[in-house]
Amino acid sequence: MKIQINGKSFQIFVGAKVIDAVRMYFAEIEEVFDIENIIVKDKYGNKLEFDGALNNNNSLFIKLKTYD
C-alpha cells in the first residue's frame, strides 16, 4: 500500500503498522533512530501510537521530540 511520510511517498506491505513505516523511513534516509526520541503525528496533528494500523494513503509526520 501507499503511504506518505513527511510528504514523501512510500510503498509498504499490506498490514503495516506505524512502527514499520518509521523503520522504513529511517532506512530510506539511512539514519538510525531512537524510538524514545521521536513522535509520529497524522495530518491533523494528532499523535499516533507506534502499534497503530495504517491504511492505504495515510499520511504520517515523524518528528524528533525536541522539535515538538
Next chain:
Amino acid sequence: MTNKKFCQLSFIILIFATIFLNYSCKPKAEVENKKLIILAVNDMHAAIENFPRFAFIVDSLREIYPDLLLVSAGDNQSGNPVNDQYPQKGMPIIDLMNMLKFDLCAVGNHEFDTKQDGFKHIINNANFDFICANIKLSSSIGLNIKPFKTIKMPNGLKIAFTSVISLNENGIPDTHPNNLKGIKFDNPFKVAKDYTYLKDEHDLLIYLNHFGFEEDVELAEQLPKGKVDLIIGGHSHTIVDEEQIINDILITQAGSKLKYCSLICLEIDKNYEVKKSMQLIEINKNGDIAQAFQEKLDYYNDNPFLNEKIAEAEDDFSSAEQIGYLMVDALRLQLNTDIAFINPGGVRISQLEKGDISIKDVYSMDPFGNEAIIFNLSGNEMKDMFFAAFALDDYMPIYPSGIKVKYILKNEKNIEDIIFYSEAGEVLDMEKTYSVSMNSYMASVYKYEHLDLGTGQFITTAENMIEYLKELETVPSYKNEKRVEIK
C-alpha cells in the same frame, strides 16, 4: 473519611470541574436539555493490566453519571499472551469487560484473531452486543453481530449506534484470511451512508467505528449534515486529545491499550440542537484501583498455562544459529511458503535445554512482537535483499529455511556474491519467483528493489511459532544443521 474515599471524591471533583463547569452543559436555563455521557475506549489489545485502574475511573464516573454508557470501538483482542494464549482464547478481557458492564462493542479486525469458533464463543459469553454494519454473514457462520443497536436512556433519549470496519487492499479486515472464510464485507463508506436513515428514528446517531482516524474524517466529510452526531473511532491508535469536529460531527479516538479513554458529552436541547464535547482521560498512571479487578487480574496472571509444555525438544540447542533455524522453520512450514528468512537480531536467546518447551520459552526466543509477512520474490530479489541486509545486521548472516546460502566475502564487511542452493544442494533458479516469509522488521528495514510489496499475515512470529510447536509436538535435534556457508 478514608484515604480511598478522599481520592475517589477528589477524582470526581476533578472530572466534574474540568468538563462540565467549563463548557457547554449549562445548569439552570436549559433544564430541559438532555445529556448523553459516554466513556469510550478502543484498541484495548488485551491490556488487562490496566483494568484495575480503568475500573476505578469508571466507577468514579458512574457516581456522577449513573447512566454513563461504556463502549469499545473494537480490537479488544491480541497483544498480551495471558489473554491471547488463554485456553479459551481471548476470554480474560471479555470477562473483565463483563465485570465492568460494557454496553456495546464494535467489531475490530483483531476480534477475528480468535478464529471464528473463538469469536463465536466470545460473542456468546459477552454481556454486551457486538455491532458492525459492513459485514455480510450467512446464518451458518453463527456470529451474532448486529448492524446497529438502539439504546433507550432513562432520560428518554433514544440512541442509535452503528459501526463500520476498515478493509485493506484485499477487501478484508486486517486479520489472516483463514479467519474470515465464508464472511464478506461491503464498502464501509457506502454502508455508513446507508445507515444515516437511523437518525430519522432516533434522537442521536453515533458511529462506533473501527476504521482509522483519517478514514473517519473522510467519512464525516461525506456524510449529510445533521445526520450523524458522533464518531467514536479506533484502528489507527490515534490519541485525540482535543475536540475535532468535522461537518458538525465530533470524532474521538483514545490511543490504545487502555492508556486513555474518551469522556464524551452530547447535550440535546429542545430544538434538537446537539452540543458536543469530549475530554481525553489518562488511565495509565499511578492512582487508585478497583480491588475486585486487581484480584481478577492476579487470577489470570497466575494461570500456569504459559509454563505448560507445548512441545518437547529432543536435544539441547546450544547456539543462536540452531534456535534461529528452528524459528525460521516454524515460519516457513506454518505459513506454507517455499522459503523463510530470519535476521540474526531476531533471535533473542542462544541456548535452550532439551525437554519441555513452553509458551514462555517461545516469547524468550522471540519477544519482539514482529508480525509474519509473505512476499513473492525472485531469486535475484532475494539476493539483493541479502546484500542490503548484511551491514544492517552487523555483518552477520540471515538464517534461511527451505534453501542453503553461501556468502562469498571480499572482506569481513563486504559481500562479493551470494549463492542460493536448494535443500538438495542444487543452485537455485534465480529467475523463478518463490513465496518467502519473514518478519515485519526485515520487511520494513531492508532497502532493495522488489515488485511485490508483501502481505502481512496478522499473526506475530511468536504466535506462529507456538502454533507450529503445538502441531509438531517433538522438536528434532538441530545440532548438525548447517545452512549457511561463509567463504
